[in-house]
Amino acid sequence: MDLAAAPPALLTRRHLHVGGDWIDPSSGDTTAVENPATGETLGEVPAGTPADVDRAVAAARAAFPGWAATAPADRAAHLDRLHTALAARADEIARTVARELGAPLKLATRVQAGLPLTVLRSMVDLAARPAAEQVVGNSLVVREPVGVVGAITPWNYPLHQVVAKVAPALAAGCTVVLKPSELTPLTAYLLFDAVTEAGLPPGVVNLVPGTGPVVGEALAAHPDVDLVSFTGSTATGRRIAHLAADRIARVALELGGKSANVILADADLPTAVKVGVGNALLNSGQTCTAWTRMLVHRDRYAEALDLVAAAVAGYRPGDPFDPATRLGPLVSAAQAQRVRGHVDRALADGARLVAGGPDAPLPPRGHFVAPTVFADVHPDSALAQEEVFGPVLAVIPFADTDEAVAIANNSRYGLAGAVWSADSDAALAVARRLRTGQVDVNGGAFNPLAPFGGYKQSGLGRELGGYGIEEFTELKAIQR
Structure with a gap:
């Protein structure tokens, strides 16, 4: 399908992806998506609510024990199928990013579509390796998945930033609820089309579009979200850190820069x-x-x-x-x-x-x-x-x-x-x-295997490579 010539209605999406299914949102409210090169409306997506977040988090929580217990090789096989399904959509992804973000098509093809595929491929290989264990004196030190991850992603790299969170979280054995930016949500829907085709287990990864003040806040403050991974402005990162701190939850923050x-x-x-x-x-x-x-x-x-x-x-x-x-x-x-x-x-x-x-x-x-x-x-x-x-x-x-x-x-x-x-x-x-x-x-x-993250007000934690997978784990010491 040539998205450059497609009428706006063809880019409209009506559903959430929760528990492995495309489901109706709890509200009929929608968010319009604009083409910034023309000012015209491309389509619309659901405006998620806290009730939608509750359903998605419940699905992720229910899926967590089974996914965490899945053998690393089997998790890697799921990610490999996801890579195949996503790669088949590379042209559609590039054209969608060009329309909803305004990135020149050459850049959208090479970077916006190509980079996340490179990162996902690296995660396939890393996911197949069992989590490292270390003997320290009479203790066996192991890494275990942190649990349910709330991923809140920005508009500037609408697929790469999603993959940089979702792929290592899944590789670590976590389940995920994703809130993409309301400015560029259509690309995330293409990812979930690939998730459906790849046959990932129900509830392992879920999609709730919406605004930061509504869906983002509900996700960051949710008592059943174990870690919030956010990329965006330092001001918003500070707000998310406060919401998570109120319930002593972990955060991973990739924020601003002035390099x-x-x-x-x-x-x-x-x-x-x-x-x-x-x-x-x-x-x-x-x-x-x-x-x-x-x-x-x-x-x-x-x-x-x-x-x-x-x-x-x-x-x-x-x-x-x-x-x-x-x-x-x-x-x-x-x-x-x-x-x-x-x-x-x-x-x-x-x-x-x-x-x-x-x-x-x-x-x-x-x-x-x-x-x-x-x-x-x-x-x-x-x-x-x-x-x-x-x-x-x-x-x-x-x-x-x-x-x-x-x-x-x-x-x-x-x-x-x-x-x-x-x-x-x-x-x-x-x-x-x-x-x-x-x-x-x-x-x-x-x-793509090197750690990515910042000092000072540029954030907390690291993404990419094995360092990115470790961000979604907890350490346990077993004394023997």
Whole structure:
């Protein structure tokens, strides 16, 4: 089915997925889903209620003993069938993400559909391995599944963020209730079509769409949810942590970021700038790990700004289904307005506009913001401190390595970052000094087996690989 040409009604979904079945919601209320590139309505999904959450959690609780007792090899076989069913939908997933998020189709195909399949494949292999046991003196230390997981996921990577929670939770032996973002719920429905086809046991994974204040809060506060795994804003993460703390429940939080891209004086500057700009503008800047602060040695600062301006000029905003488009819209009118506010404030604070800005040409409709670069940004300014979550890059000069590290660490966040140098040992030394959960050295490739998560207000816990599976387990000591 060509979703680019499909009428909006074809994308409407009417049911929840609870206990292995598609069921009617408890309310007839719905949530409209918008195409941010046009402002048109794509369709609608149910607006879940606390009663729907109760049903889903009960189904997950009932399924937990059997799933936890399932042999690791059998759990892996279920995930393998899920991977097969999901891979068969890769084109439909990419087109759906392009419509409900606005991601350019090439990006939606390569990243939004491709990355979660890579992560799910890695979980298939890891799930087949029995949980590690260790003998410590007269104790046998074992890992057991934590129980029922409430997964609350964001809109910016609507399948990857789901798979990064659901797959390791299932691999660990947990059962799951998922609340996807109300802005991009249609992609989650494609996952549950795959769940149905793969024949996962009833209640092992359940879907309740809805808003954060209703479904998210009910899930985070539910007495039968053992762990809440959330990805989103730091403010919302703080609220979820409070709700879980009231009942002494565990949380895993992947929150905001303001990552620094440190380009040392001896770096391959054209490459560092090109990759850095691409990272900052990926997904229209709607990426928590985006390197939104580019730190450049003063000796090469002017040259870097010329390279940045040239690179940004190649990011044409437009229709996600146009092959020439490299920058899609922001997800909503509210998000676009918020990002424009950051741009206006940076101008008022005296930052120097290098590219883009409020007067740059844009498509006549849709929630677009021009790719924008500011130079001479003060490290303490709002633009250097606050997560913009849009296509806005701050370029900051530094005099020496110590100052670069100090500027990079001058943030309440610590999620990602990068270092570039012709001397790989020097780059590694800087990487070790950055207070952040992951650092790329000279463009190091993404590793789906490495732990993903942040320091400081970027969150608690880790996702991906064996570390991600361990997040969904409890430790038990058995004395003998």
